Amino acid sequence: xxxxxxxxxxxxxxxxxxxxxxxxxxxxxxxxxxxxxxxxxxxxxxxxxxxxxxxxxxxxxxxxxxxxxxxxxxxxxxxxxxxxxxxxxxxxxxxxxxxxxxxxxxxxxxxxxxxxxxxxxxxxxxxxxxxxxxxxxxxxxxxxxxxxxxxxxxxxxxxxxxxxxxxxxxxxxxxxxxxxxxxxxxxxxxxxxxxxxxxxxxxxxxxxxxxxxxxxxxxxxxx
Amino acid sequence: xxxxxxxxxxxxxxxxxxxxxxxxxxxxxxxxxxxxxxxxxxxxxxxxxxxxxxxxxxxxxxxxxxxxxxxxxxxxxxxxxxxxxxxxxxxxxxxxxxxxxxx
Numbered sequence: 001x002x003x004x005x006x007x008x009x010x011x012x013x014x015x016x017x018x019x020x021x022x023x024x025x026x027x028x029x030x031x032x033x034x035x036x037x038x039x040x041x042x043x044x045x046x047x048x049x050x051x052x053x054x055x056x057x058x059x060x061x062x063x064x065x066x067x068x069x070x071x072x073x074x075x076x077x078x079x080x081x082x083x084x085x086x087x088x089x090x091x092x093x094x095x096x097x098x099x100x101x102x103x104x105x106x107x108x109x110x111x112x113x114x115x116x117x118x119x120x121x122x123x124x125x126x127x128x129x130x131x132x133x134x135x136x137x138x139x140x141x142x143x144x145x146x147x148x149x150x151x152x153x154x155x156x157x158x159x160x161x162x163x164x165x166x167x168x169x170x171x172x173x174x175x176x177x178x179x180x181x182x183x184x185x186x187x188x189x190x191x192x193x194x195x196x197x198x199x200x201x202x203x204x205x206x207x208x209x210x211x212x213x214x215x216x217x218x219x220x221x222x223x
Numbered sequence: 224x225x226x227x228x229x230x231x232x233x234x235x236x237x238x239x240x241x242x243x244x245x246x247x248x249x250x251x252x253x254x255x256x257x258x259x260x261x262x263x264x265x266x267x268x269x270x271x272x273x274x275x276x277x278x279x280x281x282x283x284x285x286x287x288x289x290x291x292x293x294x295x296x297x298x299x300x301x302x303x304x305x306x307x308x309x310x311x312x313x314x315x316x317x318x319x320x321x322x323x324x325x326x
Contacts, residue, residue: 008248008314016252018264079292087260088297089253216259 017158019089024157026082027205029074034198036066037191044188055184081206085213139186143173146194161201168197230320237282238313242267243275247302247310250285255301276300284309 023029039062046054075090082088146169154162172193176186238244245265250256256264262272279285284306288299302310 008244008317011245011248012251015249015264019253019256022260079295083257083259083292083297084295086263088255088257088292088299089260090255092252092254 019091020157021159022082022086022089023074023091024159025086025205026078026209027202027207028077028081029202030161030198031202031206032070032074032077034195034200034202036062036070037195037198041188041191041195044184044191048184048188081210084215084217085209087216137177138183139176139181139190140173142187142190143169143171143176146190147173150194161205165194165197165201169194230316230323234316234320235309235313237278237284238309240275242271243279246272246275246279247284247306250300250302251307251310255288255299257300258298261300279306282306282309 040059043055043058043062046052071093079088147166150162150166150169154160154166169190172190176189181189238247242265245267246261249261249264258272258276261267261276262269265272267275276285276287280287280300283303286301286303288301290297290299
């Protein structure tokens with residue numbers, strides 16, 4: 001009886017992991033996330049090219065769009081790629097109210113961090129003008145933040161390929177620190193490198209998936 | 224703690240069947256899943272799966288929606304509130320019985 005109890009709890013856990021893995025088995029989610037990161041890169045590139053703070057105005061729009069549209073868009077694409085092959089499973093969604101709370105909380109947290117960061121950078125800038133210091137370590141910090149996010153994704157999705165992108169992000173941050181690019185272009189390059197890596201991995205996974213998993217059709221009608 | 228033997232007889236007999244229990248554990252952690260997903264993950268035959276799904280649907284433990292994704296017909300199953308409650312009760316009862324048994 002104890003075995004039954006544990007096997008049910010294990011089975012629920014296994015079912016949950018299978019459903020989560022189903023979300024990334026075909027590479028669609030990675031490819032779309034990669035494209036999403038390229039949008040961030042484009043925003044910072046626009047900052048650099050125009051000399052205006054384009055990202056300041058557009059980032060909230062892109063963030064909101066990501067929170068509310070990314071998941072339905074991935075699901076729509078999966079309707080053509082995964083559903084005819086391995087079926088459809090919908091993970092339990094976070095209620096809209098909780099998503100809004102997370103968004104507001106995240107923005108407030110980001111605001112506080114940005115405020116503290118800007119004050120420190122400002123102080124560092126003052127020291128830099130006096131003592132010749134610089135803020136070249138910023139790309140490394142951005143790389144580390146992305147690395148942590150990717151490790152979190154790898155852990156959540158139980159997919160080691162996210163750790164590969166995490167390593168790429170870390171090395172990209174280190175490399176950009178060494179080549180000393182300007183802030184905006186440095187950020188754009190980091191998001192660009194990570195985005196392109198995710199797209200390449202995603203397309204690779206998608207090709208393998210479509211090659212190895214035929215469309216399910218045995219001529220028998222659906223129940 | 225002494226176990227009341229009648230506790231075991233109070234387990235939901237509809238859920239206390241391997242295949243249906245497997246279907247319930249597949250659907251419990253998710254919002255919904257279609258027939259093909261359940262077919263592949265449970266490794267049951269089409270006929271077997273259909274029969275068990277029909278029994279769960281008849282007991283109002285499952286809701287069924289027939290729809291399309293692109294050109295693919297989908298039969299989507301989701302646990303109803305009473306299905307979730309029944310499964311939660313089953314889990315709790317099983318845990319209580321298991322905990323009451325000597326090692």
